[in-house]
Amino acid sequence: MRRLAVCAVTLSTLLPLAACSRRTASLKPQAQRVVVYVSEDQVFSQPVLEAFQKETGIEVRAVYDTEEAKSTGVMNRLMAEKDNPQADVYWANEPIRAEVLRQRGVAEAYDSPAAEGIPATFRDPEGYWTGFSARLRVLIVNDAVEKPPRSVLDLADRTWRGKVVLANPLFGTTTSHMAALFVRLGDAEARGFLDRLKANGVRLTTSNGESADQVAAGQAGVSLVDSDDAINRVRRGDPIRMIVPDQEPGGLGCFVVPNAVVLIHGGPHPDAARRLADYLLSPDTERRLAEADCAQIPLHAGVPVPKDVPSLGSIRVMKVSYAAVARKMVEIQQELKAWAGY
Amino acid sequence: MSPVRRAVLGSAVLLLVVAGLLPVAGMILRSLTAGGHLGFEAYRGLLGSARQWSLAGNSLLLAALTTVAALLLGVPAGVLVGRTDLPGRRLLAALLAMPLLLPPYLNAVAWMAAGSASGPVARVLGEGAARTLSHWLFGLPGCVLVLSTAFMPLIMLLVAAALRGVPPRLEEAGLLAAPWRTVLLRISLPLAAPAILLGAALVFLLALGDVTVPPSFRYPVFAVESLSQFSAFYDLSAATAAAMPLAAITAAVLGLEALVSRWTGAGTAGRGREPGPPPTVPLGRFRLPAAVTAWSVAGLLVGAPLLILVLRAGGPASYAAALGQAGGSLVRGLLLAAVGGTLLAAEGFLLAVLGVERPRGAGAAADATALFLFAVPGAVMGVGLIVLWNHPWANLIYATPLILLLGYLARSTAVTLRICRATLELVPPGLVEAGRVAGIGWGRRLVWILAPAAWRGLAAAWLAGAVFCLRDVGMTLLVHPPGWDTLPVRIMTLAANGAPELIAALCVLLVAATVIPVGLLAGLVGRMEAGS
Amino acid sequence: MSLLALEDVRVTFGHRVALDGVSLAVEVGERLVLLGPSGCGKTTVLRLLAGLAVPDRGRVLIGGRLAAAEGRLLVEPEQRGLGMVFQDLALWPHLSVAGNLELGLRARGTPRTDRRRRVRAMLELVELGELAGARPGELSGGQQQRVALARALVLEPEALLLDEPLSSLDLELARRLRTEILRLQERLGFTLVHVTHDPEEADQMATRTLRMDRGRLAG
Numbered sequence A: 001m002r003r004l005a006v007c008a009v010t011l012s013t014l015l016p017l018a019a020c021s022r023r024t025a026s027l028k029p030q031a032q033r034v035v036v037y038v039s040e041d042q043v044f045s046q047p048v049l050e051a052f053q054k055e056t057g058i059e060v061r062a063v064y065d066t067e068e069a070k071s072t073g074v075m076n077r078l079m080a081e082k083d084n085p086q087a088d089v090y091w092a093n094e095p096i097r098a099e100v101l102r103q104r105g106v107a108e109a110y111d112s113p114a115a116e117g118i119p120a121t122f123r124d125p126e127g128y129w130t131g132f133s134a135r136l137r138v139l140i141v142n143d144a145v146e147k148p149p150r151s152v153l154d155l156a157d158r159t160w161r162g163k164v165v166l167a168n169p170l171f172g173t174t175t176s177h178m179a180a181l182f183v184r185l186g187d188a189e190a191r192g193f194l195d196r197l198k199a200n201g202v203r204l205t206t207s208n209g210e211s212a213d214q215v216a217a218g219q220a221g222v223s224l225v226d227s228d229d230a231i232n233r234v235r236r237g238d239p240i241r242m243i244v245p246d247q248e249p250g251g252l253g254c255f256v257v258p259n260a261v262v263l264i265h266g267g268p269h270p271d272a273a274r275r276l277a278d279y280l281l282s283p284d285t286e287r288r289l290a291e292a293d294c295a296q297i298p299l300h301a302g303v304p305v306p307k308d309v310p311s312l313g314s315i316r317v318m319k320v321s322y323a324a325v326a327r328k329m330v331e332i333q334q335e336l337k338a339w340a341g342y
Numbered sequence B: 001m002s003p004v005r006r007a008v009l010g011s012a013v014l015l016l017v018v019a020g021l022l023p024v025a026g027m028i029l030r031s032l033t034a035g036g037h038l039g040f041e042a043y044r045g046l047l048g049s050a051r052q053w054s055l056a057g058n059s060l061l062l063a064a065l066t067t068v069a070a071l072l073l074g075v076p077a078g079v080l081v082g083r084t085d086l087p088g089r090r091l092l093a094a095l096l097a098m099p100l101l102l103p104p105y106l107n108a109v110a111w112m113a114a115g116s117a118s119g120p121v122a123r124v125l126g127e128g129a130a131r132t133l134s135h136w137l138f139g140l141p142g143c144v145l146v147l148s149t150a151f152m153p154l155i156m157l158l159v160a161a162a163l164r165g166v167p168p169r170l171e172e173a174g175l176l177a178a179p180w181r182t183v184l185l186r187i188s189l190p191l192a193a194p195a196i197l198l199g200a201a202l203v204f205l206l207a208l209g210d211v212t213v214p215p216s217f218r219y220p221v222f223a224v225e226s227l228s229q230f231s232a233f234y235d236l237s238a239a240t241a242a243a244m245p246l247a248a249i250t251a252a253v254l255g256l257e258a259l260v261s262r263w264t265g266a267g268t269a270g271r272g273r274e275p276g277p278p279p280t281v282p283l284g285r286f287r288l289p290a291a292v293t294a295w296s297v298a299g300l301l302v303g304a305p306l307l308i309l310v311l312r313a314g315g316p317a318s319y320a321a322a323l324g325q326a327g328g329s330l331v332r333g334l335l336l337a338a339v340g341g342t343l344l345a346a347e348g349f350l351l352a353v354l355g356v357e358r359p360r361g362a363g364a365a366a367d368a369t370a371l372f373l374f375a376v377p378g379a380v381m382g383v384g385l386i387v388l389w390n391h392p393w394a395n396l397i398y399a400t401p402l403i404l405l406l407g408y409l410a411r412s413t414a415v416t417l418r419i420c421r422a423t424l425e426l427v428p429p430g431l432v433e434a435g436r437v438a439g440i441g442w443g444r445r446l447v448w449i450l451a452p453a454a455w456r457g458l459a460a461a462w463l464a465g466a467v468f469c470l471r472d473v474g475m476t477l478l479v480h481p482p483g484w485d486t487l488p489v490r491i492m493t494l495a496a497n498g499a500p501e502l503i504a505a506l507c508v509l510l511v512a513a514t515v516i517p518v519g520l521l522a523g524l525v526g527r528m529e530a531g532s
Numbered sequence C: 001m002s003l004l005a006l007e008d009v010r011v012t013f014g015h016r017v018a019l020d021g022v023s024l025a026v027e028v029g030e031r032l033v034l035l036g037p038s039g040c041g042k043t044t045v046l047r048l049l050a051g052l053a054v055p056d057r058g059r060v061l062i063g064g065r066l067a068a069a070e071g072r073l074l075v076e077p078e079q080r081g082l083g084m085v086f087q088d089l090a091l092w093p094h095l096s097v098a099g100n101l102e103l104g105l106r107a108r109g110t111p112r113t114d115r116r117r118r119v120r121a122m123l124e125l126v127e128l129g130e131l132a133g134a135r136p137g138e139l140s141g142g143q144q145q146r147v148a149l150a151r152a153l154v155l156e157p158e159a160l161l162l163d164e165p166l167s168s169l170d171l172e173l174a175r176r177l178r179t180e181i182l183r184l185q186e187r188l189g190f191t192l193v194h195v196t197h198d199p200e201e202a203d204q205m206a207t208r209t210l211r212m213d214r215g216r217l218a219g
């Protein structure tokens, strides 16, 4: 009986070891594999990557991110691995991270043929990153609210005193949005807006999702979130509306947050990396991401979208350089920390 | 000393140092040399801000309350399942121990589902009740509830084991003069005090370092925010510096525990060699009330969350989807667990042998190191491993699952070491000495005599080691090579905007993947015992 | 030259002195019995000879060769070529009777067929031939005793150290086993160091008796 147990343990150790060694033996760089680090939610990104693997026969090895506040993130891994890159491609869920990678010398320039047709605003001029499928930064308003705000800046008005929630501006798209306001409005005006917002009793949440939930539950009147957060809750039947802000002629315009593809400098599979980048930047991927629950807006013209997803052509886009936004983000770091009470 | 002995035990110690101590030491060094020269720059922003102090306050409060709750639950539970005639005590012990085998955030997922607008509480008791529950859960109470449920088994198991190790003679001497209640309170439990103290210290540290549960309940704590710092500003040195207070507290608490337990006359005095289990304490007229209470608590803390997950997961379609999404990571997790368990059992066994042979010197140092590494937060260990191993010359380790195995060794050797140590102490020294006199060398004595004589402990260590590999999140999340994520990690990554049914089904899958093998193996061992 | 010798040894456990100023010599072929009350240090003497204990002061010699001195162990127990039967027997519970006998031979690299033959012969000698496959736990006290004896003797030691091996048996059985030990010694010709607190046992076994009391040799 005991001999049986010993055999069982030995087998259960050796078999996996054999399996491991087979896998690791084939870990040497070769063309038929690509390693991608992904910050876009796994639920949405995985199907795209699987389709790529199926269509090209190139094996995809992915490392996914967790929710913003719960992890140290793949970005950090990319940076920590700079001198010994493990990844070929980074799929960022916003271009600011891509910019940071470019500034720190982690990115590699690549002019993808698939990027043709994507407006220059959403691309790094030197090709270190290229944007695709975007989210908008929108206002989400509870149906009980009678006169909804039209501009992001309205949130600092007396009318909205105690009714606004905002995701912690130290994380994610909210950080970029604040930095974009600093770039577009100038430091003084943006600072004034933040101060008035604070005086207006804005409450901070841990994520855009939580903000949207609070508005849907009526615990808050209005918030500033990503378009997918809003569209999701509309589809679910929650009592909320989505408003694309600052659309009047001459207004600020809506801040757009595209995904971005970055090639990693010195990655082990450069050829496969380019093919994956081409694939991600294709109109087909954009269509897929528009139809999925993340409801993202295609940057290529003419990609068909579901009815409740706005198209890029119909929106007045905020004119900012993402590089400038990324630089500004680092600059105002301490200020935002202090503002958020850190 | 035989050269074989020196080589084998030396490499076991070396392995622990390389796998665990070096990464932590490397991080300390790196944080001290931020900005290119020696100094405390990285620490400057750390303790200066009021925010950090309030976070530290939150963390200590959470850890303290969790420890108190775990003691209040764990000590009585340990007495009941370890020594009394409580009906179904073995099953109860298994049920209560389950949360320890699983990542704590599973319970958090379940309780959040319970309080959600479409959850079972809302359906049965109305939306108001659900809102009250969820309002109450979010914050400190929810964290304490989940973390004390998760870590309480540590105290329960330590207390039960210690109580079974109390020499029956000491109790019998007391029984001549006093009833069982008094004997338990005045003789047995005081003898188990070192075990209780160790359990409390470990629970405190594990609660302090947990980075998965507090963010679920939106309770800001130091460990989470310090790592978020890393996340938000891409500053490795700052994150390392932020993690250092945790490592320091860990070392301090364990040092204190060692001091106090030495002071109070460490270890259960004079381990009895008397054969057979210690006498069972009859509960008498308290038997029924005790059973009802114990089973209700177990039902509420362990059964209810599981039921909620099953309900939320719904029909087979969810499980099919879950398997489709995460079947690969489930298999990988189990493979890694099997290999990791073997490594951990071997390492724990060798260090336990060292501990028995050199209880004061090297053995004690190895034990202290292993305990320290067990309590260091997983994410801290993860960052340390990256810093240490991410170099082109180390790709064979860093780019392969070997990095995970190193991490598992670092994090869980304490578990297998303690289990092996406990069984080795029960092996009569004469068995090994008889081998020496018979001319059997050290290595062969280990393989031919000691390991077979302690095989139950080794099996338990293997199982515990495997489970602790399978449940790890903090470290695995950070260092798993591309394509080598495990199921708990997959649950974390899919939780970002994933469908609640899918997440629940994945959780149930993880529970099954843990509990079924553990149950089967425990049953097999039990059968073999009965057979021999 | 004596086969085994202690020269002015002192052994302490913490503050407790277990042996003090003990000297003795064991000659080839003799049957030396150490007689004394419980706790006087008999077991410690055997452990010194076997190499399981080390003297704080004084020297231990095996076959004229220095084996331990002043807190240092110079010859490991596994190299001393002695046999020992422990007070609690210390049979290996996970091995069969034959397995218990075989292990020491295996460690020496004795070929398998040779091993089998010698184990079988030794078991016949102690009349345990039928029980070769049994586990120690399934045997009676007297049978276990004989397994322990056979396990020590199968290695053909120069000297056999017996630590009160019969103290837990009833009188009749103890008497029978003593006769058996004497018979075996006659046949195999090993030197015997035997420890007991029982004067009758000492009378029957000894060619020479040394009395011990509180860590010293008396008279």
Ligand SMILES: Nc1ncnc2c1ncn2[C@@H]1O[C@H](COP(=O)(O)OP(=O)(O)O)[C@@H](O)[C@H]1O
Residues within 6 Å of the ligand: C013, C016, C017, C018, C036, C037, C038, C039, C040, C041, C042, C043, C044, C045
């Ligand atoms: N490992 C030990 N630790 C502490 N004291 C011991 C140890 N072994 C023996 N002693 C003490 O040494 C003395 C002699 O013991 P021992 O040689 O076993 O006596 P005997 O065999 O004659 O009964 C006793 O007082 C005993 O308590």
Ligand SMILES: [Mg+2]
Residues within 6 Å of the ligand: C039, C042, C043, C044, C087, C163, C164
């Ligand atoms: Mg004795």
